[in-house]
Amino acid sequence: MKQKVAYIVLITVLFTQCKVDPEIKPALPANDIRVVVPEGWPKPHYNFENNPLTKEGFILGRSLFYEPALSRDNTISCGDCHQHFVAFANAGHSLSHGVNGQLGNRNAPPLFNLTWHPYFMWDGGINHIEVQPLAPITDPLEMDETMENVIAKLKNKSNYRKMFKDAFGDDSITTQRIFRALAQFMGAMYSYQSKYDMVKKGKATFSAAEQRGYNLFVQKCAICHKEPLMTDFSFRNNGLSVNPALQDSGRMRITGDPNDRNKFKVPSLRNVALTSPYMHDGRFETLEQVLDHYRFGIVQSPTLDTLLQNGIPMSDQEKQDIIQFLYTLTDYEFIYDKKFDNPNR
Amino acid sequence: MKKIALIISALSVITFTNCKKDPAEPSNNNNNNNTNTATTGKLILTFEAMFGDSALVLNNKTYVTANGDSVKISTFKYYISNITLTKTDNSTYTVPESYYLVNHNTSSTVSFTLNNIPVGQYKAIKMLIGVDSARNVSGAQIGALDPANGMFWSWSTGYIMLKLEGKSPQSGSASKNFFYHIGGFSGTNNVLKWITPSFNSATANVSGSMTPKIHFKTDISEIFKTPNTINLATTYNVTMPGPMAKMIADNYADMITVEHIHN
Numbered sequence: 001m002k003q004k005v006a007y008i009v010l011i012t013v014l015f016t017q018c019k020v021d022p023e024i025k026p027a028l029p030a031n032d033i034r035v036v037v038p039e040g041w042p043k044p045h046y047n048f049e050n051n052p053l054t055k056e057g058f059i060l061g062r063s064l065f066y067e068p069a070l071s072r073d074n075t076i077s078c079g080d081c082h083q084h085f086v087a088f089a090n091a092g093h094s095l096s097h098g099v100n101g102q103l104g105n106r107n108a109p110p111l112f113n114l115t116w117h118p119y120f121m122w123d124g125g126i127n128h129i130e131v132q133p134l135a136p137i138t139d140p141l142e143m144d145e146t147m148e149n150v151i152a153k154l155k156n157k158s159n160y161r162k163m164f165k166d167a168f169g170d171d172s173i174t175t176q177r178i179f180r181a182l183a184q185f186m187g188a189m190y191s192y193q194s195k196y197d198m199v200k201k202g203k204a205t206f207s208a209a210e211q212r213g214y215n216l217f218v219q220k221c222a223i224c225h226k227e228p229l230m231t232d233f234s235f236r237n238n239g240l241s242v243n244p245a246l247q248d249s250g251r252m253r254i255t256g257d258p259n260d261r262n263k264f265k266v267p268s269l270r271n272v273a274l275t276s277p278y279m280h281d282g283r284f285e286t287l288e289q290v291l292d293h294y295r296f297g298i299v300q301s302p303t304l305d306t307l308l309q310n311g312i313p314m315s316d317q318e319k320q321d322i323i324q325f326l327y328t329l330t331d332y333e334f335i336y337d338k339k340f341d342n343p344n345r
Numbered sequence: 346m347k348k349i350a351l352i353i354s355a356l357s358v359i360t361f362t363n364c365k366k367d368p369a370e371p372s373n374n375n376n377n378n379n380t381n382t383a384t385t386g387k388l389i390l391t392f393e394a395m396f397g398d399s400a401l402v403l404n405n406k407t408y409v410t411a412n413g414d415s416v417k418i419s420t421f422k423y424y425i426s427n428i429t430l431t432k433t434d435n436s437t438y439t440v441p442e443s444y445y446l447v448n449h450n451t452s453s454t455v456s457f458t459l460n461n462i463p464v465g466q467y468k469a470i471k472m473l474i475g476v477d478s479a480r481n482v483s484g485a486q487i488g489a490l491d492p493a494n495g496m497f498w499s500w501s502t503g504y505i506m507l508k509l510e511g512k513s514p515q516s517g518s519a520s521k522n523f524f525y526h527i528g529g530f531s532g533t534n535n536v537l538k539w540i541t542p543s544f545n546s547a548t549a550n551v552s553g554s555m556t557p558k559i560h561f562k563t564d565i566s567e568i569f570k571t572p573n574t575i576n577l578a579t580t581y582n583v584t585m586p587g588p589m590a591k592m593i594a595d596n597y598a599d600m601i602t603v604e605h606i607h608n
Contacts (some may be wrong), residue, residue, distance in 0.1 A: 127481075127482050127502040129484070130484030131484055131497075134492050134499040139499070148493055151493075174491070175491050175492055176486065179484070
């Protein structure tokens with residue numbers, strides 16, 4: 001615990017130092033909660049059609065996101081494994097921790113630009129942003145709770161009835177409303193203001209190394225990590241050895257198709273400098289390790305992606321240039337946006 | 346006098362045309378006590394679980410499957426949805442938002458009332474065992490489709506169309522249990538079964554004053570046979586979409602029959 005506190009303090013200090021504008025934004029200007037589709041981006045999958053994005057819905061969703069009552073023993077909230085300061089990934093945890101210190105099977109992915117996701121989880125098993133939270137809430141290795149109990153607990157907390165009324169017109173608490181409020185909060189996590197985005201708009205320029213890195217990225221990475229979302233949302237076997245303790249077959253777990261063995265969803269590279277550890281089981285701690293895997297570590301198997309049959313050759317200099325470029329994908333506007341923080345902390 | 350008659354008949358034509366045009370629109374006449382002018386009524390559907398010729402007794406009674414396996418049933422529930430009724434004049438009425446979870450562990454759910462049914466003589470019914478693919482891909486639903494009802498997979502989105510659980514000494518599992526959670530709504534894994542159980546020349550006569558009841562029998566023994574004889578030694582844990590789920594769904598497509606219609 002002490003270590004954790006020290007860690008958080010350290011991170012806070014680091015972030016405070018490099019923070020450009022330390023001024024705290026006003027709590028929640030109404031026009032701050034809105035549907036965003038940056039210029040040149042594809043049409044989102046989820047457009048809030050049946051679940052209009054409102055300030056009240058967002059606030060309720062945020063409260064639920066940071067609500068430990070969503071777990072069986074009231075100890076873990078969504079925000080414990082999805083931390084704002086690392087783009088809602090889980091800092092320092094290769095696998096998620098559940099109630100009673102249980103260890104999950106996969107690395108908690110970062111959360112942003114979720115309305116563009118056609119499906120969720122590393123194996124794509126969940127087809128809609130609204131029903132995604134059901135998995136972590138009910139998984140025995142994660143929050144291990146039932147929706148029935150969650151609703152009962154929320155009903156006993158004085159502030160929730162008012163928040164549901166503000167968000168949905170009356171104070172009844174249902175699974176649909178819980179999920180839709182969470183979809184409003186998480187769906188409004190937009191990350192589109194990195195240096196890379198500013199360069200694309202002509203409002204900033206890459207350094208020489210960043211530009212070399214970007215050119216290499218386009219050559220070597222961008223088929224799978226497709227711009228502007230930095231993923232094509234496909235499932236691919238990227239040549240990782242199978243972790244014998246986990247025996248995770250990835251996409252095949254969902255489809256039952258042996259052709260999908262060891263395939264996982266291509267993650268977005270936005271904010272990648274913050275979201276260590278990497279891969280579905282969090283096996284790599286640094287971007288260097290990740291790129292070295294593509295250079296030297298590809299394991300041959302029948303479902304290995306055709307693009308990776310010979311790995312991704314690159315010199316040491318090229319590797320460093322690519323990493324310089326990857327750092328430009330960090331979106332400090334998103335990371336420092338106070339509206340995503342736990343309001344009760 | 347003639348004029349008044351003309352106006353009345355014109356009015357009634359308009360009223361009927363309105364009903365026909367948009368049958369999904371709930372009628373205001375539902376609570377109308379004047380039975381002469383009622384344009385809608387109610388229809389009750391009741392499902393009785395059987396195993397062959399015996400009424401289902403949960404947990405304690407042993408039944409024998411087509412394969413000769415002994416089973417005790419502890420859980421039996423399934424979705425009935427997308428109900429369409431056909432009148433004797435061949436016109437049809439699709440009951441809007443018709444999604445029901447028939448849970449034979451909870452007696453209050455095995456019988457339900459369809460409201461706002463246009464008055465008339467009905468000779469046929471069509472319904473889906475399961476939940477249509479659209480509702481499997483549309484996010485958080487309410488009522489019978491609430492994911493909290495335990496008929497929704499959290500890790501691989503989709504409804505469990507039918508759930509049958511129990512014990513069998515022939516089960517290949519160490520605990521001698523069996524679990525059939527049958528689902529799959531797309532492509533080769535689709536288990537959705539449209540059924541049209543025959544009324545056997547009877548009709549259900551819906552009027553403002555009469556609420557007919559269609560009594561169905563749901564025969565669990567069918568789940569274990571035709572076209573696929575299920576062997577519990579090998580098939581005891583079917584809990585995700587795939588070929589095994591499809592085999593069982595092919596079996597249960599004929600499990601529901603009309604016992605009688607009470608007018």
